[in-house]
Amino acid sequence: MALPILLQRHPVAIAAALMLATFVAQAQETQRITVTGRLEPPAPSVAGFGDRTPLASTPLAATVVNDTTLRDNGLRSLADLTRLDASLADAYNAEGYWSFLSVRGFTLDNRYNYRREGLPINAETSIALDNKSRVEVLKGASGIQAGTSAPGGLVNFIVKRPEGRVRSARVEARQGGGTAVAVDLGERFGVDDRFGVRVNAAYEDLDPQTRRASGHRRLVAAAADARLPSGTVVEVEVESSRQQQPSVPGFSLLGNRVPDAKSIDPRTNLNNQGWSQPVVLDGNTVSLRITQTLSPDWRAHLHAMTQRLTSNDRIAFPFGCSAEGNFDRYCSDGSVDLYDYRSDGEKRRSDAFDVSVEGHAAIAGMTHHVSAGALATRFEARLPPQAFNFAGTGNIDGSVPVPAAPLPLVDVASRIERSTEVYLRDRIDLAPRWSLWAGLRRTQLRREAEQSFTTPWLALAWQAAPHTLLYANWGKGVESEAAPNLPVYTNAARALPALESRQVEVGMKHTFDGVEASLAAFSITRPQSGDIGACDGSDGSCTRANDGNAVHRGLEASLAAQRGAWRWQASALLLHARREGAANPASNGLEPVNVPARSLRLQAGYALSPGAELQATLSHESDRAVLPDNSARIPSWTRLDMGLKVQQELAGATLTWRAGIDNLADTRAWKESPYQFGHAYLFPLAPRSVRLSLQFDL
Numbered sequence: 057m058a059l060p061i062l063l064q065r066h067p068v069a070i071a072a073a074l075m076l077a078t079f080v081a082q083a084q085e086t087q088r089i090t091v092t093g094r095l096e097p098p099a100p101s102v103a104g105f106g107d108r109t110p111l112a113s114t115p116l117a118a119t120v121v122n123d124t125t126l127r128d129n130g131l132r133s134l135a136d137l138t139r140l141d142a143s144l145a146d147a148y149n150a151e152g153y154w155s156f157l158s159v160r161g162f163t164l165d166n167r168y169n170y171r172r173e174g175l176p177i178n179a180e181t182s183i184a185l186d187n188k189s190r191v192e193v194l195k196g197a198s199g200i201q202a203g204t205s206a207p208g209g210l211v212n213f214i215v216k217r218p219e220g221r222v223r224s225a226r227v228e229a230r231q232g233g234g235t236a237v238a239v240d241l242g243e244r245f246g247v248d249d250r251f252g253v254r255v256n257a258a259y260e261d262l263d264p265q266t267r268r269a270s271g272h273r274r275l276v277a278a279a280a281d282a283r284l285p286s287g288t289v290v291e292v293e294v295e296s297s298r299q300q301q302p303s304v305p306g307f308s309l310l311g312n313r314v315p316d317a318k319s320i321d322p323r324t325n326l327n328n329q330g331w332s333q334p335v336v337l338d339g340n341t342v343s344l345r346i347t348q349t350l351s352p353d354w355r356a357h358l359h360a361m362t363q364r365l366t367s368n369d370r371i372a373f374p375f376g377c378s379a380e381g382n383f384d385r386y387c388s389d390g391s392v393d394l395y396d397y398r399s400d401g402e403k404r405r406s407d408a409f410d411v412s413v414e415g416h417a418a419i420a421g422m423t424h425h426v427s428a429g430a431l432a433t434r435f436e437a438r439l440p441p442q443a444f445n446f447a448g449t450g451n452i453d454g455s456v457p458v459p460a461a462p463l464p465l466v467d468v469a470s471r472i473e474r475s476t477e478v479y480l481r482d483r484i485d486l487a488p489r490w491s492l493w494a495g496l497r498r499t500q501l502r503r504e505a506e507q508s509f510t511t512p513w514l515a516l517a518w519q520a521a522p523h524t525l526l527y528a529n530w531g532k533g534v535e536s537e538a539a540p541n542l543p544v545y546t547n548a549a550r551a552l553p554a555l556e557s558r559q560v561e562v563g564m565k566h567t568f569d570g571v572e573a574s575l576a577a578f579s580i581t582r583p584q585s586g587d588i589g590a591c592d593g594s595d596g597s598c599t600r601a602n603d604g605n606a607v608h609r610g611l612e613a614s615l616a617a618q619r620g621a622w623r624w625q626a627s628a629l630l631l632h633a634r635r636e637g638a639a640n641p642a643s644n645g646l647e648p649v650n651v652p653a654r655s656l657r658l659q660a661g662y663a664l665s666p667g668a669e670l671q672a673t674l675s676h677e678s679d680r681a682v683l684p685d686n687s688a689r690i691p692s693w694t695r696l697d698m699g700l701k702v703q704q705e706l707a708g709a710t711l712t713w714r715a716g717i718d719n720l721a722d723t724r725a726w727k728e729s730p731y732q733f734g735h736a737y738l739f740p741l742a743p744r745s746v747r748l749s750l751q752f753d754l
Contacts, residue, residue, distance in 0.1 A: 115527030162208030199511030203499030218252025271301025287349030306737030311388025354415030
């Protein structure tokens, strides 16, 4: 291909390549350059056993992603974490909307499976990562830390705290025109640095390659603390965020055919009507934590948080094909029913208050590391009258305009839930090489009806060798689910009976001489909810109810190593997920939709010179089911991302240059196949894109 044509077709890619070459040359000429190595991550604090123990010494599986890893990989949202761990997968991740994650094949509940500094928050919003020091993903039995939650795991966000002097600024540009700027300022002051403050602010113009999906987001956050001579530590955190961007709905089957992803333009936005409006997500969170040292061995904690969310959820929503009598897919000729969905002024509030005590003591000749406490939470959702009205027939190329249909509005039931949880956790040193980890949580949940349940967790760990840990754990979890808030359901927005899940896991962890390896085998059984009835799209044609079990058994492995100029990190998941005990015998033995049986993540770094590292990330997921009856599937896919990071010292400052090309080969494939609201959707891999950033640290 001639150079002028290449420049015309791929100007941003060529510019990025030239910058990569420039960075390498600069790195080779710079004398004072540092390379950041991989530090052994701490145990996730969300597990409830403290974060001072290395993750390699705890009998559970978890992923801990720090802020440096987030920036190196250009991760901006919760959904982006799926690029780093094979056990994490997409679960209806649409551009411009809040993120959904699945862990070990189970979709996490955005109302119950997310924590901020250990306290429950509602993730039905856009969660900014600019002020987060790390993101923890606890895999497995979530009942250890949550009274109600979906099985698979928990996600916990740890905010940046005042740890000392911080003077950092970052600018970033992405292909399509998106730009971002962020600042991070911190300081300690007073006698013995008694007081501290940390401020984070960010603004970004969102301009993805998807057409008509431009928007913006902003974040302002502050954290302050006071370390008093009396042994009291007071910590206050405030966070305010806003995202405004049109959401991008998925594609679907065309009649009985799964369309070839190579024939679909991934830049197409079916939400492109003249009356389409952006989704607006506002979030405000305030927290207060007081820690009191009672003795050298014991501390008491008081932790309170309130979160207020406001959202305007609007979209020209493609849903079904009435012309062919199919309400779970699009028409065979590429046409689709379009609905005008509007829900302005949704208000959600979450409050949490936790009081606890922790410490260690010798009892009966054994050392106990104990924490006990009580957690009170309140969740409220005030939903305004909504529109979900048929507007006309569109087309998958987005070329057919239809009139708006904002009326009529339908009243929606609001929800208020309260819970009180009492918990006890104990790590017992049985012998020099044996330890017993136990947890018990008693939850009282008050909704339309009152429920009480107990979720235990137990683990046994054996230090088989100085650097090798063998463990086994068992636990329960309880899930609270409501029917979708759509008129098609006879029990719309009503809570279902509690679902009690169980998990067993055995594993091995090895850490020695720059190598970290883990292997875990698990089995999770969860009662399955499903749609019963005709479910033909008409009002009241569906009822959401419990029906059999989902059983997920799998093998999970990870490896991280550094040898010479090479740095490696890999993870893999083999998953056998099936339906059992369903009322309809034809459903038993079927795979769940949108759950790959095999996943692989491989990250590599090569030091080109001191301070310059070439980075690559390979992601692979196997084929998966599109429909509950497994009659349709999407193929496997593989994606390669490349990047370069260069650090250099200049006039007392550290400059960190980052450049990346995501989806280097511009692979066209269906990324995921979620089945939502009784409808099959297909989301494509994002097309190749380039990102460039510069971070300035004093």
